[in-house]
Amino acid sequence: xxxxxxxxxxxxxxxxxxxxxxxxxxxxxxxxxxxxxxxxxxxxxxxxxxxxxxxxxxxxxxxxxxxxxxxxxxxxxxxxxxxxxxxxxxxxxxxxxxxxxxxxxxxxxxxxxxxxxxxxxxxxxxxxxxxxxxxxxxxxxxxxxxxxxxxxxxxxxxxxxxxxxxxxxxxxxxxxxxxxxxxxxxxxxxxxxxxxxxxxxxxxxxxxxxxxxxxxxxxxxxxxxxx
Numbered sequence: 001x002x003x004x005x006x007x008x009x010x011x012x013x014x015x016x017x018x019x020x021x022x023x024x025x026x027x028x029x030x031x032x033x034x035x036x037x038x039x040x041x042x043x044x045x046x047x048x049x050x051x052x053x054x055x056x057x058x059x060x061x062x063x064x065x066x067x068x069x070x071x072x073x074x075x076x077x078x079x080x081x082x083x084x085x086x087x088x089x090x091x092x093x094x095x096x097x098x099x100x101x102x103x104x105x106x107x108x109x110x111x112x113x114x115x116x117x118x119x120x121x122x123x124x125x126x127x128x129x130x131x132x133x134x135x136x137x138x139x140x141x142x143x144x145x146x147x148x149x150x151x152x153x154x155x156x157x158x159x160x161x162x163x164x165x166x167x168x169x170x171x172x173x174x175x176x177x178x179x180x181x182x183x184x185x186x187x188x189x190x191x192x193x194x195x196x197x198x199x200x201x202x203x204x205x206x207x208x209x210x211x212x213x214x215x216x217x218x219x220x221x222x223x224x225x226x227x
Contacts, residue, residue, distance in 0.1 A: 116147075
């Protein structure tokens with residue numbers, strides 16, 4: 001049975017939200033009640049330390065956000081015509097954002113010390129381990145299994161890297177992979193071909209609160225404040 005008592009931390013937060021809400025913000029919410037028109041779709045990790053709206057200083061209604069473990073985009077081939085197709089939640093959000101909300105861009109944003117990436121890296125370093133239903137990470141292992149190819153590549157291609165280096169390598173690879181998979185969705189490919197959608201990659205350092213942007217050469221460069 002669900003508890004009907006609001007947790008104190010959430011109640012305190014809501015009280016701050018109400019007390020800080022000025023007339024201008026109230027007008028914004030009244031406008032948003034009529035519909036939404038976000039300019040950007042952000043695909044981000046579910047990690048509580050990485051909030052796209054905070055990082056980009058976005059107001060309500062500006063960002064449409066998909067959050068999952070390790071900001072993964074499943075491949076288009078993972079879906080089928082079956083109504084109960086596995087992993088369809090991300091695809092449905094993509095379809096809605098691009099086809100109905102007409103967002104102008106998609107940003108895939110990875111981050112440092114990602115637990116999902118760490119799990120995928122651990123699996124790559126222990127390839128004989130299999131997901132076990134009673135392991136406490138059964139669904140996690142199946143989900144981050146979508147990083148198996150890049151995890152194996154990170155381990156085999158960069159033997160000189162320590163664990164932190166391999167973690168960063170895979171975090172970057174995972175962003176690039178997500179962008180490549182996005183292009184395989186027909187409605188995304190069409191929108192890009194029509195010049196109304198662009199794709200971008202980013203990576204956020206939690207410790208320094210610094211954002212890095214993916215360049216055409218595949219490297220991530222720090223974003224200069226005010227630039």
